[in-house]
Amino acid sequence: MYRYDEFDQSLVDARVTEFRGQVARRLAGDITEDEFKPLRLMNGLYLQLHAYMLRVAIPYGTFNSRQMHMLAEIARKYDKGYGHFTTRQNIQYNWLKLDDVPDLLADLASVEMHAIQTSGNCIRNTTSDQYAGAAADEIEDPRPTCEIIRQWSTFHPEFSFLPRKFKIAVTGAPKDRAAVQIHDIGIQIVENNKGEVGYSIFVGGGLGRTPMVGKHIRAFLPRQDLLAYLEAIMRVYNMLGRRDNIYKARIKILVHEASAAEFTRLVEEEFEKIDQTKLMALPEEELDRIAAYFAAPEFETLGPCPAEHLEALDRDRDFALWVKANVVPHKVPGYAIANISLKPIGGVPGDITSDQMDGVAELAKDYSFDEIRATHEQNLVLPHVRERDLYAIWQRLKALELATANIGLVSDIIACPGLDYCNLANARSIPVAQLISERFAELDRQHDIGELKIKISGCINACGHHHVGHIGILGVDRKGEEYYQITLGGSADENTRLGDITGPSFPYDKVVDAVETLVTTYVDLRQSGETFLQTYARVGLAPFKENLYAAA
Amino acid sequence: MPLLKDGRLVEDKWQRLEEHEVVPTEGAVIIDLERWQVERENLKGRAAPLGLLLMPGQSPEEIADDLSQFDLIALAFPAFKDGRAYSYARILRERLGFTGELRAVGEVLQDQLFFMARVGFDAFEVNERTSEGDFAAEMAKFPAVYQPSSCGENTVFARRHGARLVEAAE
Ligand code: HEM
Ligand code: SF4
Numbered sequence: 001m002y003r004y005d006e007f008d009q010s011l012v013d014a015r016v017t018e019f020r021g022q023v024a025r026r027l028a029g030d031i032t033e034d035e036f037k038p039l040r041l042m043n044g045l046y047l048q049l050h051a052y053m054l055r056v057a058i059p060y061g062t063f064n065s066r067q068m069h070m071l072a073e074i075a076r077k078y079d080k081g082y083g084h085f086t087t088r089q090n091i092q093y094n095w096l097k098l099d100d101v102p103d104l105l106a107d108l109a110s111v112e113m114h115a116i117q118t119s120g121n122c123i124r125n126t127t128s129d130q131y132a133g134a135a136a137d138e139i140e141d142p143r144p145t146c147e148i149i150r151q152w153s154t155f156h157p158e159f160s161f162l163p164r165k166f167k168i169a170v171t172g173a174p175k176d177r178a179a180v181q182i183h184d185i186g187i188q189i190v191e192n193n194k195g196e197v198g199y200s201i202f203v204g205g206g207l208g209r210t211p212m213v214g215k216h217i218r219a220f221l222p223r224q225d226l227l228a229y230l231e232a233i234m235r236v237y238n239m240l241g242r243r244d245n246i247y248k249a250r251i252k253i254l255v256h257e258a259s260a261a262e263f264t265r266l267v268e269e270e271f272e273k274i275d276q277t278k279l280m281a282l283p284e285e286e287l288d289r290i291a292a293y294f295a296a297p298e299f300e301t302l303g304p305c306p307a308e309h310l311e312a313l314d315r316d317r318d319f320a321l322w323v324k325a326n327v328v329p330h331k332v333p334g335y336a337i338a339n340i341s342l343k344p345i346g347g348v349p350g351d352i353t354s355d356q357m358d359g360v361a362e363l364a365k366d367y368s369f370d371e372i373r374a375t376h377e378q379n380l381v382l383p384h385v386r387e388r389d390l391y392a393i394w395q396r397l398k399a400l401e402l403a404t405a406n407i408g409l410v411s412d413i414i415a416c417p418g419l420d421y422c423n424l425a426n427a428r429s430i431p432v433a434q435l436i437s438e439r440f441a442e443l444d445r446q447h448d449i450g451e452l453k454i455k456i457s458g459c460i461n462a463c464g465h466h467h468v469g470h471i472g473i474l475g476v477d478r479k480g481e482e483y484y485q486i487t488l489g490g491s492a493d494e495n496t497r498l499g500d501i502t503g504p505s506f507p508y509d510k511v512v513d514a515v516e517t518l519v520t521t522y523v524d525l526r527q528s529g530e531t532f533l534q535t536y537a538r539v540g541l542a543p544f545k546e547n548l549y550a551a552a
Numbered sequence: 553m554p555l556l557k558d559g560r561l562v563e564d565k566w567q568r569l570e571e572h573e574v575v576p577t578e579g580a581v582i583i584d585l586e587r588w589q590v591e592r593e594n595l596k597g598r599a600a601p602l603g604l605l606l607m608p609g610q611s612p613e614e615i616a617d618d619l620s621q622f623d624l625i626a627l628a629f630p631a632f633k634d635g636r637a638y639s640y641a642r643i644l645r646e647r648l649g650f651t652g653e654l655r656a657v658g659e660v661l662q663d664q665l666f667f668m669a670r671v672g673f674d675a676f677e678v679n680e681r682t683s684e685g686d687f688a689a690e691m692a693k694f695p696a697v698y699q700p701s702s703c704g705e706n707t708v709f710a711r712r713h714g715a716r717l718v719e720a721a722e
Contacts, residue, residue, distance in 0.1 A: 161635025
């Protein structure tokens with residue numbers, strides 16, 4: 001894992017001091033709320049209906065037990081004893097008091113964490129593959145690239161007042177677990193035919209009211225050119241992105257209005273000019289220095305799957321189901337990647353209590369080389385555990401009420417806060433997620449249905465990524481009533497695709513039945529081994545639509 | 553508007569000309585781009601200092617060939633959120649080699665001075681509340697910077713490896 005050096009630490013500390021001063025000026029009335037707003041937004045602090053909400057970055061989703069314990073402690077000290085993991089590898093606290101926030105930030109800084117640039121029209125927390133450094137299909141660990149981007153984008157003097165917020169995601173594997181094509185910039189690590197590792201670049205993806213899949217603008221970017229190229233993209237966007245209409249201010253609109261070809265030409269032209277100075281060329285030593293922090297932990301040489309693990313699988317069906325859903329192969333024999341679901345049946349997706357956080361921290365320390373990951377699907381991961389420890393891990397997770405065996409299944413739902421918390425919402429999201437997971441609670445049935453990603457947003461801002469759900473659910477307002485529009489066939493992986501709208505929307509009390517109809521339609525139509533998405537790709541919208549609206 | 557130049561509150565010798573005013577032969581004046589485009593031939597080689605105001609949407613690359621005519625470029629921030637001038641400033645300093653006064657005008661807030669200085673501004677039309685002390689504090693607020701920019705300050709990258717080279721030499 002990356003460790004701050006004196007420079008990194010001094011910058012995060014300086015930010016705390018700066019913000020303490022700004023809060024003092026605000027509390028003393030020296031600056032108005034209007035003047036304070038952009039300052040607090042630079043520090044991830046939002047003013048919500050009832051209290052202040054703080055968004056803390058977990059850069060590229062990697063953190064350790066010390067940091068997790070601190071997140072737990074912060075929830076106890078300044079909030080109501082729980083936190084909420086989001087879709088962007090951040091954690092949010094919902095019930096803060098303004099005068100506590102500088103102390104909270106100082107606590108974070110003491111464990112090398114911060115809330116810098118987690119809101120505002122700047123470059124946000126860079127996100128990545130939650131299996132980085134553990135996945136078997138990886139070309140290269142994406143985290144050194146992410147850390148370089150984190151440092152470069154931190155307090156960037158030119159790009160802190162962009163037309164709109166800006167999100168970058170990096171994946172190091174051909175299987176895209178970081179949803180790079182729905183980001184403002186998506187970076188995929190690739191290898192060219194000379195065996196050199198570099199970057200393939202997508203620009204202009206994003207959801208919200210105008211959902212778009214990123215355009216592929218560069219097939220191979222040499223590694224040392226990364227920052228020069230990013231500066232070129234950012235500069236073109238900063239100068240030409242629309243500022244007249246907040247809904248048209250994201251880079252996706254610029255790329256769309258200019259055309260991908262023209263946008264690419266502008267970027268390449270700017271890149272050439274920037275590159276002439278070589279000022280932004282990444283020095284080899286710095287790449288090596290950062291990469292060294294992400295060296296693989298000292299894995300043991302382990303034999304094939306130990307007998308005690310196989311016995312436990314045989315003996316304990318609940319354990320076997322958990323392994324089937326939540327455990328993923330690791331690149332090193334004898335190790336595994338263990339997912340921790342934050343989607344208990346009937347629970348709030350992404351919520352976790354302080355005690356549970358402490359428990360996960362201890363598990364990471366005891367079994368996973370002290371590493372934890374946060375995923376963009378609002379779950380957690382222990383990335384490097386021995387297969388033989390899985391049973392013990394599972395038992396401890398069970399005691400923590402964190403052993404839900406549903407990763408990638410129908411009850412592993414992404415949902416935005418919706419009407420329960422959010423003043424922009426048309427409809428509730430969390431209760432819909434809870435009702436769906438209760439309807440499909442039975443694990444055998446979930447496993448029979450197989451991989452199915454349901455994503456729910458309470459309004460068109462799409463915080464719940466509904467456009468890229470295999471089943472997407474969007475809250476709409478019909479004459480003051482909560483209604484839900486359904487989309488099918490969306491996906492946020494390497495074959496990113498926006499879902500198709502099925503037709504008229506459903507009232508709150510009919511939406512779970514609608515989901516059930518879609519699921520049974522799939523089960524009836526599927527050929528052996530086909531997932532929901534594969535069946536949908538083969539048969540199309542028509543049969544689903546027919547069954548959905550048959551009764552009406 | 554008080555003017556901070558190189559960290560000091562100074563008297564502003566420059567006059568910003570309104571649309572209807574004719575350009576005097578004497579005195580330092582700042583004109584806008586429209587006037588420059590219309591009166592370019594007359595104003596070229598003006599003996600007294602000439603400054604140019606650029607609004608967002610008016611990239612300095614458009615006047616790259618005329619840059620030597622100007623002793624001052626003012627870049628406008630009609631609202632603090634409009635960050636285009638940060639890019640213009642770097643282009644002026646780093647690409648076009650402009651060495652005259654680069655002035656930030658408009659909604660110039662105290663908490664932005666550090667970023668503005670880093671992209672190459674050396675003069676700021678600030679509000680009445682901003683003191684020389686505030687300016688100095690802003691300039692000192694971060695002990696290090698990550699990205700190379702117009703200010704020429706050593707970046708963290710350079711300092712890290714500079715430091716390493718010294719270690720190796722010892
Ligand atoms: C309740 C407080 C919240 C409010 C008021 C809010 C508001 C918004 C708005 C207005 C946008 C659209 C911005 C744009 O497209 O330019 C947005 C986007 C987004 N929000 Fe939220 N949000 C909230 C909570 C959350 C939470 C808890 C999550 C994570 C679970 C989240 C994840 C996202 C994501 C991922 C996007 C980007 C979608 C895209 O690619 O365009 N938001 N949010
Ligand atoms: S999608 Fe809409 S309702 Fe849901 S959190 Fe975002 S803004 Fe609020």
